[in-house]
Amino acid sequence: MHEAPIIGDTPALDLANTHFAIRGNPVEGLPNKEALERWLTSMHTNQGLPAVSAVGSGGLASFIELRGAIRMVAQALTVGDGEIRDAVDRINDFARANRTNPRLVTEHTDLIARYESDATGMRRLLAEFAWDAIDLFGTERKKLLRSCPAPDCPLFFIKDHSRRKWCRPSCANRVRAARAYRKQRSTTAPGSGVSI
Ligand SMILES: [Zn+2]
Incomplete structure (x- = not known):
């Protein structure tokens, strides 16, 4: 069982990236409730998202649905194809489930703004990803x-550095290795016309 990569750029893309690939073969990173629980636990530990106790089958279906909508919009913004009206509506639906009430609270002698959610559990978690x-x-x-x-x-990523070209170092290594292999082939077999 392969775990989905958590690149950590932003939670919405980490969710999108649970649809990933190993050596070019697509992999479903959220095949069942248990996998989603493990992934949400990692997101809680590594990305500070709210903790989750147990995932129901409705929760899994909702996460897959939200992921599809996020991937569709990300695809449209990066590659420029696809009709995104329905995907945008779905993201807004998930976001709307969580209203946040601002409150002023007194701490010692200071006034602090607090934002309290009126949603709990899975609805709140889904909304966190939709808001992101x-x-x-x-x-x-x-x-x-x-x-x-x-x-x-x-996979999708945030180009947060001018030299960043790939989602992860493993993709950079894979591309470099393929380039080196091609170069070696072209120098050992000149004129063979083989390209990989
Ligand atoms: Zn990649």
């Missing part, structure tokens, strides 16, 4: 959104 997608797709951050150019890699 809205913040990514609807702000200047979307200019840095990229789909990984490595062959058969379906």
Whole structure:
């Protein structure tokens, strides 16, 4: 069983990237409730998202649905294809499930703003990912959104550094190794016309 990569650029893309590939073969990173629980636990530990106790089958279906919508919009923004109206509606539906109530509270002698959610459990978690997608797709951050150019890699990432070209170091290594292999073939077999 292969775990989906958590690149950590932003939660919405980490969810999108649970649809990944190993050596060009597509892999479903959320095949069942248990896999989603493990992934959400990792997201809680590594990305500070709310903790989850148990996932029901409805929760799994909702996460897969939200992931499909996020991937569709990310694809449209990076590759430029696809009709995204339904996907945008779905993201908004998931986001709407969580209303946040601002409150002023007194701490010692200071006034602090607190934002309290009125949703709990799975609805709140889904909304966190949907809110993150809205913040990514609807702000200047979307200019840095990229789909990984490595062959058969379906992952998205944020180009947060001018020299970053790939989703992960493993994709950079794979592309470099393929290049080196091609170069070696062309020098050992000149004129063979073989290209890989
Ligand atoms: Zn990649």
